[in-house]
Amino acid sequence: MSTIELQNLTKAFDKLIAVNNVSLKVEENEVLCLLGPSGCGKTTTLRMVAGLEVATSGDILIGNNNVNNLDTRDRNLAMAFQFYALYPSLSVAENLANPLHAENLSDEQIKKKIFEVADILQLKDIINRKPHQLAEGEKQRVAVGRAIIRDPQCFLFDEPLSRLDVQLREQMRGQIKEVLSDLKKATVIVTHDQLEALTMATKIAVMRDGLIEQISSPHDIFAKPNNTFVAGFIGTPQMNILDCKIIEINSSIMKINILGQEVKIDFKTPLDVNTNDSYFIGIRPRSFEIVDNNESDNFSGTIDLIENMGSEILVHIKINESTFRAVLSRSHRLNIGNTINLKPKEGQVHLFNKDGKVIRDE
Numbered sequence: 001m002s003t004i005e006l007q008n009l010t011k012a013f014d015k016l017i018a019v020n021n022v023s024l025k026v027e028e029n030e031v032l033c034l035l036g037p038s039g040c041g042k043t044t045t046l047r048m049v050a051g052l053e054v055a056t057s058g059d060i061l062i063g064n065n066n067v068n069n070l071d072t073r074d075r076n077l078a079m080a081f082q083f084y085a086l087y088p089s090l091s092v093a094e095n096l097a098n099p100l101h102a103e104n105l106s107d108e109q110i111k112k113k114i115f116e117v118a119d120i121l122q123l124k125d126i127i128n129r130k131p132h133q134l135a136e137g138e139k140q141r142v143a144v145g146r147a148i149i150r151d152p153q154c155f156l157f158d159e160p161l162s163r164l165d166v167q168l169r170e171q172m173r174g175q176i177k178e179v180l181s182d183l184k185k186a187t188v189i190v191t192h193d194q195l196e197a198l199t200m201a202t203k204i205a206v207m208r209d210g211l212i213e214q215i216s217s218p219h220d221i222f223a224k225p226n227n228t229f230v231a232g233f234i235g236t237p238q239m240n241i242l243d244c245k246i247i248e249i250n251s252s253i254m255k256i257n258i259l260g261q262e263v264k265i266d267f268k269t270p271l272d273v274n275t276n277d278s279y280f281i282g283i284r285p286r287s288f289e290i291v292d293n294n295e296s297d298n299f300s301g302t303i304d305l306i307e308n309m310g311s312e313i314l315v316h317i318k319i320n321e322s323t324f325r326a327v328l329s330r331s332h333r334l335n336i337g338n339t340i341n342l343k344p345k346e347g348q349v350h351l352f353n354k355d356g357k358v359i360r361d362e
Helices: 042-050 092-103 107-120 136-148 166-183 194-200 218-223 228-233
Strands: 004-013 016-026 031-035 057-062 077-080 154-158 186-191 203-208 211-216 240-250 253-258 261-266 278-283 288-290 299-309 312-319 322-329 339-344 349-352
Touching (some): 004 042, 031 194, 042 186, 136 154, 136 166, 203 228, 228 349
Parallel strands (some): 031 186, 077 154
Antiparallel strands (some): 004 016, 253 261, 288 339, 299 339
């Protein structure tokens, strides 16, 4: 069975707790992305699964078997590193073939697997070159190919696309996702790139300071963040997270003081909140629509900056010395200095308590 399970996994380096009591499970045919900023503990977690770091406490189960005391070579894993570690004296084909030599395959079977992987990863034209003759992106693709060419129990990827240019990275995301789907193995991918996580993963674990802040599907990580960190980390441009105070509550409709303005928002369901208490409100830049006037208690501010984004524009709006951002269509004829009135779209506003935890009707 291809599964990976971590139970209360902790890694300490002297007084530094790099990974703090992490528990998660990756089922067969699931792709879990460990996502977070540099230094959050995601690579250390992956290295413990691989057997390259010894856990301070907790358990690692692969295929329901505890592998805490097994060497890396005995865990039946395939891993692609951020720094590809190719054999410099071997060609691309020989590097790809290297993991297959211990599997008692015929030369014909090995050759077939090499060309299947080379086709998927666009390596056919460089199949006879050696690493010193390759571009950085080509080396990275060979490292990925070497991981997926054999039939291990599980796959581990450490920033697999980090050295590719933007166009090739976009192509490779879909291709690797398709390959992993066909292989039906539990897979863990470490990345700091949220787009990579959102497009490749079936499940995302967002990490910060060694802790897992949230494990959910890509959709729920984006649409239902558990706290202000996840809300602010996921999404480009970043979510607006603003201080606010509730003035009136009428079932699901609230009048809220935001940036000194009274804004009326319908949360669709009543929330467990109190008037005169302070909260954080979160609204994504794409969750605004322009209204003609401010009679309905909407945001009203002055355009401070406009950034072009192709068919859209990123508008910086200033209200009482504070600024938030909205992404709008280029069809709106807007200029710096104009007054703009904005209304949040229904169902796309998040409320958080002062500890940063989301408030839901659940």
